[in-house]
Amino acid sequence: MRYPKLRELVEAIKALIKGPYTSKFPFQPHTPEKRFRGKPEYHKDQCVGCGACKEVCPAGCIKMQDTIDVDPPLRRLDLHYDSCLFCGQCQAACITQEGIKLSDKFDLAVFDRNEAVESVEKELVLCEACRCVIGARDHLVWIAKSLGELAYSSPTSYLSALKDLKLAHLNVEKSEDLTRQDRVKILCPKCRREITLNT
Numbered sequence: 261m262r263y264p265k266l267r268e269l270v271e272a273i274k275a276l277i278k279g280p281y282t283s284k285f286p287f288q289p290h291t292p293e294k295r296f297r298g299k300p301e302y303h304k305d306q307c308v309g310c311g312a313c314k315e316v317c318p319a320g321c322i323k324m325q326d327t328i329d330v331d332p333p334l335r336r337l338d339l340h341y342d343s344c345l346f347c348g349q350c351q352a353a354c355i356t357q358e359g360i361k362l363s364d365k366f367d368l369a370v371f372d373r374n375e376a377v378e379s380v381e382k383e384l385v386l387c388e389a390c391r392c393v394i395g396a397r398d399h400l401v402w403i404a405k406s407l408g409e410l411a412y413s414s415p416t417s418y419l420s421a422l423k424d425l426k427l428a429h430l431n432v433e434k435s436e437d438l439t440r441q442d443r444v445k446i447l448c449p450k451c452r453r454e455i456t457l458n459t
Contacts, residue, residue, distance in 0.1 A: 292364040297346045299365040300339055302380040307359035309335050309382030309396030313350035319343050322350065326384060326393050333384040335396050341368060342376035356402065385420065387448035394448055397423075416446050 283290050292298065314322040314337065321343040325336045339350075339360075350360045370376050382396040394400070400420035404411040411417035443455050 290366075292366060296364050296366070297348055297362045299341055299363050299368055300344060300346070300350055300360055300378065301363050301365075302337070302339065302360050302378055303358055304380050306356050307337075307354075307380050307382070308356055308399040308402045309337065309380070310355055310399045311335075311337070312353045312355055313337070313339075313360050316349045316353040318347060318349060319345045321345075328384065328386060328391065328393065333386060333393075335382045335384050335393075337380050337382075339378040340373075340376060341378060342370075342373050385446060387451055388445040389447055389451040392448050392450075394446065415444050416452075419444075419446050 311324050314324045321340045323338045323340070325338075327334050327336070346362065348362055351362055354360050368376065382398055385394045385397050385400055386392065387394055394416065397420065400416065401424040404417040404421035404424075407417060411421055443452070447455070
C-alpha cells in the first residue's frame with residue numbers, strides 16, 4: 261500500500277482549512293476581469309450602420325441585409341454571437357468607437373440558436389436618380405459632421421446634414437433623364453458622373 265507524499269498531504273489540509281480556489285458561480289455571480297472580452301453589443305444611438313464591423317469579422321458572424329422595397333428603406337445588421345470569437349475586431353474597426361462594444365457578459369447559453377442574435381436597424385438613403393443604395397442615413401450624417409465645412413463640397417454630404425436638421429426634403433423618385441439641375445441631389449457616384457459628363 262502506497263502512502264501519500266507529505267506535500268500532497270499538506271495541500272489537502274490547506275484546502276480543507278482555506279476552502280477551494282474556484283469561484284462560487286453559479287451560486288454567486290462571477291465578476292469578470294476589467295479587460296474581459298464578452299458578448300458584443302450594438303449601441304443603436306452610436307452605431308451609424310456603416311458595416312465596417314461586418315467587413316472585419318474573421319468568423320463571418322455579422323450579416324448585413326439591405327431592404328429597399330419598404331418605406332423607409334432599411335439596413336439590418338445581425339450579429340450571431342453563438343459563432344463569435346470575441347476577438348474585438350468589430351469594436352476596433354467601429355468608426356464611431358461606440359457603435360459596437362464588447363461587454364462583460366459571458367453567460368450566453370441558449371436552447372435555440374436563433375435567440376443568440378444581436379441586431380440593429382438603420383434607415384437607408386437611396387440615389388434620387390436610379391434608387392440604388394448609397395448608405396445608411398446616420399452614416400452620411402456622421403460623415404458630414406466629421407467633414408465640417410468641407411461637407412459643402414459634396415451635395416450628398418450637405419443635403420444629408422440638412423435633412424438631419426429638418427431643413428431639406430429628399431424626394432427619392434426614379435428619374436429617367438438627368439439634367440444639370442439634378443446635380444444638387446443625393447446621387448450615387450455613377451449618376452453624378454453621368455450628369456457631370458453629359459450636361
